[in-house]
Amino acid sequence: MRATIFVTLKADVLDPQGKAIQRAAASLGYRDVAQVRQGKLFEVTLDAPDRAAAERLLREMGEKLLSNPVIEDYRIDRIEDAKPTAR
């Protein structure tokens, strides 16, 4: 199965990287860009017997491995059935 996990800074945490991107955009002429917040995404391919097991595994990964729960939130996006591909 495949899923995407989004990790974003909590709303009250400053994001200097996003601010820098917003300024870079303004200096390139995109003055209508009011705010940019940067986050991470993880495309995860996993073997799981069913959707519930996949979601359980993804939640654990989101909490324990991929995000810092003090300053970040995570969100699991659409779990899709797909054979894992070797890479």
Place this chain on the structure above:
Amino acid sequence: MRATIFVTLKADVLDPQGKAIQRAAASLGYRDVAQVRQGKLFEVTLDAPDRAAAERLLREMGEKLLSNPVIEDYRIDRIEDAKPTAR
């Protein structure tokens, strides 16, 4: 308006960071995680007269500012009407 832009490595580009996360997951006991690919996301708040103008601006930003089109793809996710918030 608000939108999210996803920037991901093209499928044929190696992702050592994602590989490291997959190995870290395995060493934590998550052996069913077959593959992880890491990408970036940008939550953009912008002033635009309409959806078409917003999409045009977001496409330009995705191409020229936020992604490296040689190795990365970008995708614009759901443009929502929302007042820009000062920060």
